[in-house]
Amino acid sequence: MASMTPKTENELADAISSAKGPLRITGGGTRDIGNPVVGDALSTAALSGITLYEPGALTLVAQAGTPVSEIEAALDAENQRLAFEPMDHRALLGTQGTPTIGGMVAANVSGPRRIAVGACRDHLLGVRFVDGAGTVIKNGGRVMKNVTGYDLVKLLAGSYGTLGVLSEVSLKVLPKPETEATLVLNDLSLEDSVAALSAALGSPFEVTGASKVKGQTCIRIEGFEASVRYRAEQLTALLSTHGDVDQVDHNASSTLWRGIANVSNFADHEAVTRVSVQPSAAPALGHEIASKHNLDVMLDWGGGLMWLGMTQGDAAAVAHQAIQDSCAQINAHATLIKAPIETRAAVPVFQPENPTITALSDGIRAKFDPRGILNPGLMV
């Protein structure tokens, strides 16, 4: 199979318009998610560099292949950050390579702070991309508020390269807080943990992380030092009905959340399903599924995001389908993020949607990629 790494947007457009068959599109190749795609490899890794960064306007524009680390370093120098805390999938998936900003957007990758500030898609201000016919298209821009025409920016985020190949993305960035702290409650049941997280998220104390990892229920606050101290006191009092509250400060807190964002404690699991669910429905789903299929459960987003880890890869297909069946009953959705390639080929990696949504999504794909050559079948 051929392999292409265009260096300019024009070369990218040429590569797509002259393609004779399916293309397997990657950024840095660290997020091997979805149904396996067979086709010529097309990487955006060589479309690299920050095009524009205006700290005073909270905006950054970069070519799709720019390493996330390069962007984070540039932001760090101005005491800013990508507030949605994108997950680095390498530890969980055991992949090598350099995560790119385009890959992050294509998979709409967010982390624990999504619960407070929104997802990657909420911070994406504009895109340039090449559609399946090789046409260069732009949508959105580089300003915070923009309702000019349809919002294809959101549509491209999380479309895994199936609608177009991103050439440039424009992102909203935010100031880094002065400090952070994490409150920890130990050994709560799933029910008690979600109740504690809901109480914290429903308080006025601006919680920016709400997770349960192993036995620890973790609640993060960030901001100016005096403010963090004040809110930590208030939350400790609020949560005292749920148990004793320990506190983890600054650097240790930061390390803790990096691990949560990257789901690194599931690195040794052979298969991992990711579930988006109404938080209060998470405990029942967890009990029903976890006990039957011997899964490990990790919660994020106050219970709204469940990571279900399976130690045995060969049982993953059955477990994942059971999870999707349960999700279908409660308007939740499950994605098989990690599994042996033959397992992913055998089950719906993404939650099947209702026939109307499926027809609309297929219709959109047919417009953006009439020949069906962009990562075909990946999102099935």
Added chain:
Amino acid sequence: MDMPQPNPTILSRKAKIVEILQRVLPKDAVIHSDSQVRAYECDALTAYKCPPLCAVLPATTDEVSAVLKACHEMGVPVVPRGSGTSLAGGALPTADCVILGTARLNAVLETNYDDRYIRVGSGRTNLSVTGAVEEMDFFYAPDPSSQLACAIAGNIAMNSGGAHCLKYGVTTNNLMGVKMVLMDGTVTEIGGAHLDAAGLDLLGLICGSEGQLGVVTEATLRILRKPEGARPVLMAFNDNEVAGACVADIIKAGVLPVAIEFMDRLCIETTDNYAKAGYPDCEALLIVEVEGAPEEIDEQLALILDIARKHDPVELREAKSAEEAARIWLGRKSAFGAVGQIADYMCLDGTIPVSSLPMVLRRIGELSERYGLQVGNVFHAGDGNMHPLILYNANKEGDLELCEAMGAEILKLCVDAGGCLTGEHGVGIEKRDLMTHQFEPQDLEIQMAVKDVFDPMWLLNPAKVFPLQSSQSRRIAAE
């Protein structure tokens, strides 16, 4: 302003169309007499008026579905309407259309404080969503100026913003799910009480699609706990550019206020004469509001005031009480009304990178002199969403056209500065023909192709968003 010629066949079949709609709706839900349909002849862009063929007010999703199915079968265009507060003509009828009003879809269907969402009928007004959760100290964040009247349906159609979206985001960032009816009557749900899409993000696509892809009948909205308190500070400067530089410095410093509002001399003086807010005599003023516990507010305001002092302010006024806070906001909140007292005005909505603020303000001043029309600037400075108000006299022949020509130049200026035509009002009919300045033909073509998927016959709000010339072949093919 051009609108497509109404379809004469539809006009001639009015009686039959009304009869068919009356079969699927309660009697009082079909409005068709000449005098009554006039209530729907325009939205808040009042310069353009056209009574619709008729108007319908369905009260359930099933009724919406029945109406759309019937109109689809008859080939009659439908213009969805929330509360009719669009400043862009988003709900302007054509003579051959059925107006579909969402006013009766206004119930609170579910509130869930543990999971922090509310599900409402889309006709519910923005402010009454907060009203429904206020007793538990929660609120719905997007707060367009028209929030007392505007409907969630219209907020979703236009992806509305407001003064506080610097911190909380706009409608699309607070919308979790919808129940929606497609033009052929198909009912579907997208999203819900969970976060993010299972597959393609159709919810993100629906929000801001100006009623062209479907009619939203129910919405699941994120609600938030109210902060412990909020307090504004007023800063007066003798130069617009200095005020603009101060905004950028505040943002860079790491404080994220909930709002940074800007007013120039014309707006300051006009609102002060009208609302007696007691604003200082200056060229530009900023109102910056922060939230939190009292000590947190003190700390943030101290930082912001330190930054402001470096920009040689004429006056810094900190609110010491709720009454003083209300006085600081009084002028800003009455600005549009006050300007309306002295002249007719057209309100623009272009957005620019904050860094271009001084340049764009200067150029607007130059355009004002060239056209001989006064311009007041009052806007959300933190996110670069400008609202230049061009003053004109509706009774003076040619003044409206002059005003529109100048408005077009200002919006092109916003695009050229790296911004966009509209930050929160929508394209509607108002900015339709300027779309080619911001987009290449292929950028518009793919958007229209998306409409083809949802509404192949181009019956939903067909004459909006896209330049008439660009959408002509599709609209004609549909007839």
